[in-house]
Amino acid sequence: MVEHLILFNWDGDEEEVLAMVEEARRVLLEIPGVCGLAFGRALAPGTRYxxxxxxxxxxxxxxPFYRDHPTHQRxxxxxxxxxxxxRLTTDFEVLEEVPCGS
Incomplete structure (x- = not known):
């Protein structure tokens, strides 16, 4: 598994961010090999991202398939x-994952 992580700031209001995430969910999860999406907001004010x-x-x-896929590019x-x-984007190989409650 690979985690494609993007930390970012948004030039607009939170309603626009939520609409972007909804569109991301709708279109990016259709790309073969993409099997999950998560989104969040920093708890502490004044964080870098x-x-x-x-x-x-x-x-x-x-x-590389995702990076070059026309749906992702658009x-x-x-x-x-x-x-x-x-923004800051990095791909991480998932080496270990422990689910909540384990």
């Missing part, structure tokens, strides 16, 4: 990047 979005990929081979270039200019 206000929001995070992560996508779960089935394996490392999905990273979403990134037309929806996400214009409003999330301040």
């Amino acid at each position: 206000r929001y995070w979005l992560s996508l779960r990929f089935r394996g490392a081979e999905v990273v 979403f990134a270039n037309q929806v996400f990047r214009p409003k999330a200019k301040d």
Whole structure:
């Protein structure tokens, strides 16, 4: 598994961020190999990045496939990047995962 993690700030209000996340869920989860999406907001005020979005990929081979996929390119270039200019993106290989309550 790979976690595609994006920390970002949004140039707009929170309603717009939530609409972007809804569109991300609708279109990005349709890309083969993408198997999960999570979104959150920083609890503490004044943090470097206000929001995070992560996508779960089935394996490392999905990273270049996803990056070049036309659905991702359209979403990134037309929806996400214009409003999330301040961002950090990194792909992580998931080495261990312990579910809540374990």
